[in-house]
Amino acid sequence: MKITQMTITKTLVRTTLMKAVAIVFAIGCGSTVSVIADEPEVSGDKTVLIKAEVIHTGTGEILRPGCVLIRDGKIVEIGESLSVEGVKVVEVKSLIPGLVDAASRIGAGRLDDERTDEITPDLASVSIVDWKDIDFLQQLSGGTTCVHLTPGTSNVVAGLTSAVKTAGTIDRRIVAERTGLAISVCSDPASGNNARSRPDSIYIRQPTNRMGVVWMLRNAFHATQNDKFASPAMKDVTAGTLPVFAVSRTQHDIQALMTLADEFSFHPTLIGGQECWKVTDEIAERKMSVILQRVIPGSSRGDERTRISADMAARLNKSGATFCLSGGDLLDQMRFAVRFGLPAESALASITASPAAILKIDDRVGSIVVGKDADLVAMTGDPLEFSTAIQWVMVDGAIQFEQAGN
Amino acid sequence: MKIQVPLISRPWKIAVVLLLAGSTTAIAQDRLALRGATIIPIVGERIVGGTILISDGRIEAVGKDIEIPVEAKVIDATGRFIMPGMINVHSAAGMSQANEQNANVPFLSVVDSIDPIADFFEESRRNGVTTAAVVPGNSTMIGGRAAIVKTAGSYVNDMLVKRDAGIKISLAPTTGTSRMSHFARLRRELLKAQKPEEETSIEKPAEEVKPEGEPAEAPKPEGGETPETPGATPAPSAQAETEKATREALVSLLKGEMPAIIYCETSMDVSQALALVDEFKLKPILVLGRDCYKAAKLVADRKLPVVLDSTMVYWRTDPITRKEEKIVLPKIFSDAGASYVFQVADSGTSLGTHYYWYQATTAVRYGMSADAALKALTFDSAKLLGIDDSVGSIETGKDADLVILSGEPLSVSTWVETTIVGGKVVYQKSEDAELRLLFNPEEDTN
Numbered sequence: 045m046k047i048t049q050m051t052i053t054k055t056l057v058r059t060t061l062m063k064a065v066a067i068v069f070a071i072g073c074g075s076t077v078s079v080i081a082d083e084p085e086v087s088g089d090k091t092v093l094i095k096a097e098v099i100h101t102g103t104g105e106i107l108r109p110g111c112v113l114i115r116d117g118k119i120v121e122i123g124e125s126l127s128v129e130g131v132k133v134v135e136v137k138s139l140i141p142g143l144v145d146a147a148s149r150i151g152a153g154r155l156d157d158e159r160t161d162e163i164t165p166d167l168a169s170v171s172i173v174d175w176k177d178i179d180f181l182q183q184l185s186g187g188t189t190c191v192h193l194t195p196g197t198s199n200v201v202a203g204l205t206s207a208v209k210t211a212g213t214i215d216r217r218i219v220a221e222r223t224g225l226a227i228s229v230c231s232d233p234a235s236g237n238n239a240r241s242r243p244d245s246i247y248i249r250q251p252t253n254r255m256g257v258v259w260m261l262r263n264a265f266h267a268t269q270n271d272k273f274a275s276p277a278m279k280d281v282t283a284g285t286l287p288v289f290a291v292s293r294t295q296h297d298i299q300a301l302m303t304l305a306d307e308f309s310f311h312p313t314l315i316g317g318q319e320c321w322k323v324t325d326e327i328a329e330r331k332m333s334v335i336l337q338r339v340i341p342g343s344s345r346g347d348e349r350t351r352i353s354a355d356m357a358a359r360l361n362k363s364g365a366t367f368c369l370s371g372g373d374l375l376d377q378m379r380f381a382v383r384f385g386l387p388a389e390s391a392l393a394s395i396t397a398s399p400a401a402i403l404k405i406d407d408r409v410g411s412i413v414v415g416k417d418a419d420l421v422a423m424t425g426d427p428l429e430f431s432t433a434i435q436w437v438m439v440d441g442a443i444q445f446e447q448a449g450n
Numbered sequence: 451m452k453i454q455v456p457l458i459s460r461p462w463k464i465a466v467v468l469l470l471a472g473s474t475t476a477i478a479q480d481r482l483a484l485r486g487a488t489i490i491p492i493v494g495e496r497i498v499g500g501t502i503l504i505s506d507g508r509i510e511a512v513g514k515d516i517e518i519p520v521e522a523k524v525i526d527a528t529g530r531f532i533m534p535g536m537i538n539v540h541s542a543a544g545m546s547q548a549n550e551q552n553a554n555v556p557f558l559s560v561v562d563s564i565d566p567i568a569d570f571f572e573e574s575r576r577n578g579v580t581t582a583a584v585v586p587g588n589s590t591m592i593g594g595r596a597a598i599v600k601t602a603g604s605y606v607n608d609m610l611v612k613r614d615a616g617i618k619i620s621l622a623p624t625t626g627t628s629r630m631s632h633f634a635r636l637r638r639e640l641l642k643a644q645k646p647e648e649e650t651s652i653e654k655p656a657e658e659v660k661p662e663g664e665p666a667e668a669p670k671p672e673g674g675e676t677p678e679t680p681g682a683t684p685a686p687s688a689q690a691e692t693e694k695a696t697r698e699a700l701v702s703l704l705k706g707e708m709p710a711i712i713y714c715e716t717s718m719d720v721s722q723a724l725a726l727v728d729e730f731k732l733k734p735i736l737v738l739g740r741d742c743y744k745a746a747k748l749v750a751d752r753k754l755p756v757v758l759d760s761t762m763v764y765w766r767t768d769p770i771t772r773k774e775e776k777i778v779l780p781k782i783f784s785d786a787g788a789s790y791v792f793q794v795a796d797s798g799t800s801l802g803t804h805y806y807w808y809q810a811t812t813a814v815r816y817g818m819s820a821d822a823a824l825k826a827l828t829f830d831s832a833k834l835l836g837i838d839d840s841v842g843s844i845e846t847g848k849d850a851d852l853v854i855l856s857g858e859p860l861s862v863s864t865w866v867e868t869t870i871v872g873g874k875v876v877y878q879k880s881e882d883a884e885l886r887l888l889f890n891p892e893e894d895t896n
């Protein structure tokens with residue numbers, strides 16, 4: 045064992061027709077791979093029984109103690125005590141579902157901002173994913189097993205979002221290729237633009253203010269209604285078959301979004317929502333889901349100079365709105381939300397079941413329920429405490445990250 | 451309905467500080483008793499339902515069966531936890547500008563730059579930090595003298611625990627300077643201070659400069675007139691004055707009157723720092739940048755406690771193997787057998803690293819015991835700064851710097867309810883207007 049560094053093992057399990065073949069890689073492998081001799085416990089076995097002192101299922105239910113039986117990467121049985129003959133048994137302190145990050149821009153090498161055109165509804169975030177990006181590993185090590193990739197906010201209609209796993213074989217990593225359309229109802233598309241500049245500059249474009257952003261969106265929707273050659277994604281949005289994820293932070297942008305939604309009959313999910321405490325009732329009334337963006341605890345200001353309330357998650361929870369947390373370090377974000385007033389019993393759902401439901405991928409991820417993917421996080425104690433560590437993270441039944449020394 | 455609250459502005463803050471200070475002086479002269487709490491003295495076992503008796507700003511008695519004098523003011527802390535005030539060992543946030551542009555300014559003192567109403571001190575009290583070492587930043591070669599202050603007071607002089615608490619030395623070269631020349635220059639400055647005075651002063655002899663008085667002042671009639679060409683004298687004498695002050699400060703460093711607070715940017719700086727320590731017999735306090743983790747064994751072997759970087763967990767890609775590693779500083783240093791204390795980030799960019807207590811939870815997450823983490827926040831930090839005779843634990847005779855917590859320390863829902871410095875209540879959560887506004891922005895009339 046090396047003393048100066050943590051050893052990370054990454055396991056990729058590929059289930060072929062009959063046999064599960066375990067391939068153990070050193071992380072970041074690429075082509076230079078050092079094979080680690082002793083294989084992590086769980087991987088490679090088709091059937092594994094996990095016994096935990098506590099299981100938080102993510103839906104608010106707690107099993108104390110609890111058992112989860114996993115077969116072929118899926119959860120097949122759950123109970124307080126299960127006894128299955130001849131399977132590998134893994135014992136842990138506490139078990140939670142793999143975390144779901146509902147708004148993330150990882151894995152794209154920060155190259156997901158479109159600047160040449162304001163309306164690019166058919167660009168797909170999933171098409172540029174670097175599956176071996178270190179971002180995925182970092183998120184995985186923090187317990188996140190599924191991320192919602194949203195394109196950048198530099199143009200008005202940014203493109204298609206997708207949900208992917210943070211680890212596993214590439215053919216299994218795409219959970220949903222087309223979860224929705226990302227639009228930016230905020231000042232981001234207007235910032236940096238110029239009406240006059242060098243003729244070949246990509247920054248000569250509209251909009252240069254917020255009005256322009258709204259105007260462009262309205263145009264895009266009108267064009268879709270009137271043009272049979274309109275973008276397929278925009279058509280799906282107006283037909284109500286493709287959800288809209290709108291990045292809006294300030295109160296007036298959130299209200300502009302609501303106006304647009306009424307005008308063109310779509311039901312957007314809010315990403316950001318820094319100032320949604322000003323319109324909590326309206327959000328609850330409209331049943332608008334909110335994906336809160338990460339803010340710095342103890343700060344009174346968020347992105348775009350928004351005024352934030354420290355107990356935003358708690359307020360949304362109280363109002364009955366569907367909401368979740370996003371933007372990395374999900375466990376610590378949840379803990380700060382609890383510290384700032386979010387009831388403990390609703391906390392875990394805000395980073396597991398709730399984001400999965402918002403993204404409509406809850407048939408596969410977000411909770412420990414029979415039939416769902418075996419995406420699990422083993423922890424050393426109460427997940428709500430800052431001092432609790434992650435022991436290992438499992439994706440599709442294989443341990444993909446293990447914290448040495450725990 | 452909106453509730454109107456008074457406007458919070460800077461003058462108002464001063465008023466609050468003065469008010470608190472004023473209203474509590476009376477209590478300090480009297481006795482104060484904290485009753486009913488679980489006391490975590492750091493040295494020794496926890497006392498459940500114990501009493502702390504304070505008189506004249508110091509702890510008079512701690513224990514279970516302490517008789518509370520009738521004249522004592524009593525704070526009932528039943529169900530609460532009391533621990534010693536935490537000690538921030540290294541921060542430039544309490545001063546107005548962390549780094550000096552001149553590379554060699556050991557004569558400067560942070561005392562002249564400390565703003566008692568800086569947000570830093572308010573934030574410290576809010577989070578249970580009662581003592582802070584204000585240290586010049588990491589970018590100046592010899593950056594000036596650090597001072598240790600209490601985090602409450604209206605004037606710097608009220609706050610001072612130790613005026614000359616060390617000289618800050620940085621081994622990180624400034625932009626445009628190579629590591630070699632930075633280190634060579636640092637060594638040259640120390641060597642210069644080591645030599646007797648005559649050899650070093652190439653300029654005017656020392657007697658030309660008056661020891662205390664203002665050199666620019668017209669000379670008093672002493673015997674004959676000494677006509678001086680105006681403009682020619684002030685420049686060299688000011689320079690000589692600076693050199694003298696530099697020399698004095700470095701001589702006191704070399705005599706061991708002050709520790710050398712040495713910032714190491716990379717692990718190679720650590721061995722350089724140790725070489726300096728040996729050559730000049732310095733009393734070191736090592737402040738390690740996050741990439742210094744490869745020198746963990748080095749400091750462990752020397753039994754030198756160190757100050758860890760505020761970023762304690764991060765990922766790096768090995769430049770050769772391209773293998774990605776998760777670097778966990780507390781674990782690496784613990785495994786190497788080194789002892790360490792924490793520091794906080796000046797401003798929050800990551801989630802919790804600007805909270806001192808949060809840093810301790812990170813260490814606990816990676817294997818440190820909760821007791822050891824609390825000790826690092828208090829006693830170990832006091833010891834590192836050499837002020838453990840007066841602060842860092844709850845013991846008879848020590849300063850009454852105490853924090854009343856709503857629950858078990860380091861737990862997610864535990865808040866600082868009351869902070870006491872020198873026997874005076876300097877913070878109460880129930881009266882914290884800024885904290886209230888963080889949760890009730892609709893009440894903000896600004």
